[in-house]
Amino acid sequence: MFIAPRMKRLGTETAFEVLARAKELEAKGVDVVHLEIGEPDFDTADHIKEAAIEALRDGKTGYCAAPGIPPLREAIAEDAGSRRGVTIDPDRVVVAPGAKPIITNTVLTVVDEGDEVIYPNPGFPIYESMIHFVGGKAVPLRLREENDFRFDIDDFLGLVNDRTRLIILNTPHNPTGGILTKRELEVVAEAAVKHDAYVLTDEVYLNIIYDGEHESIYSLPGMEERTILLDGLSKSYAMTGWRLGYGVYPKPLVEHITRLNINSISCTSHFSQYAAIAAITGPQDHVKKMCAQFKERRGVIVDGLNSIPGITCRKPGGAFYAFANVGGTGWKSADLARDLLDKAGVATLNGASFGEFGEGYIRLSYANSIENIEKALGRIREFLS
Ligand SMILES: Cc1ncc(COP(=O)(O)O)c(C=O)c1O
Known part of the structure; x- marks a missing residue:
């Protein structure tokens, strides 16, 4: 059966x-601790659920505006702006x-072949x-452990040039938890x-910061004209299954992104x-409560990992x-991620993915209970010894 060749270039x-795979093992009776999926283990707050129920009762069950309903766009503009001082x-x-379509639609709109x-x-x-x-050229910018997983400014300056169409930032960062400082953002802004x-600044973990303040490149002078600010409700509000994300775009991009919405999801x-x-x-x-719990778990998992030889x-x-x-x-x-799941019942992700x-x-x-984190640490220690 014919499959368009471009599908070979799509990752996952x-x-x-x-x-x-973890669910398959569980169906066979294996006890698995889930440390793989990036999803808060908290339920969505009641007042948020009530608002959805009220909207359903009020007949908000049909199509609506492709770029989002006006009161939500206003609420986002107010919140995203006031948090970044713009x-x-x-x-x-x-x-x-979700936030994912903002990545997809941005790349489709601004990146051409080569x-x-x-x-x-x-x-x-x-x-x-x-x-x-x-068909773009992927130019990886190495995040360095010795810099707490920030990039090295000289590495960045060695990669950026007149063929650079888009620079993607993510702070706080998945998978490392690293946070960019104003210094790196200023260098990127100047080069852009x-x-x-x-x-494209991906800030979906904005509400989950433990030490210090969030810095956004969107706040730097002149950057709103060339920056796509990406955020969403999945992580901040424990709403992964609701599928709610947004982008704040330079004005000329809005009609194109809206047309992509119309072509792919309608609304x-x-x-x-x-x-x-x-x-x-x-x-x-x-x-804030969720973030405080994550902070406590961070201490348990980091100390526990550092106490395991190797x-x-x-x-x-x-x-x-x-x-x-x-x-x-x-x-x-x-190999380690595979065997930890298959032989020790701990689901983690291979860093190379x-x-x-x-x-x-x-x-x-560590979006899991302290009890489960401790269980996983015990299993990893035992497996490695
Ligand atoms: C850095 C980053 N950006 C975007 C997303 C996508 O979020 P959403 O579930 O809202 O599509 C994720 C989800 O894991 C993420 O880690």
């Missing part, structure tokens, strides 16, 4: 494959079913997948202006958007992932 997100025009906001795209490596695999899919490149679920308004404009104490782990500044260096165990990360510079690491999501 391994977390979903490992989750499927004013955002709601007309620049496009809502989508254009260079700089992206973090290790990094969220969908960046590289989409660059290859559209000099080489007339777009910037984002109408009643879900009322839940998004309640999440963004309502009480935020549940978000493993070292930096303390992540944000998100809910530990990116453990397993070089000292003598294992290749793919986040790109070539992830080899030698495994990612453990």
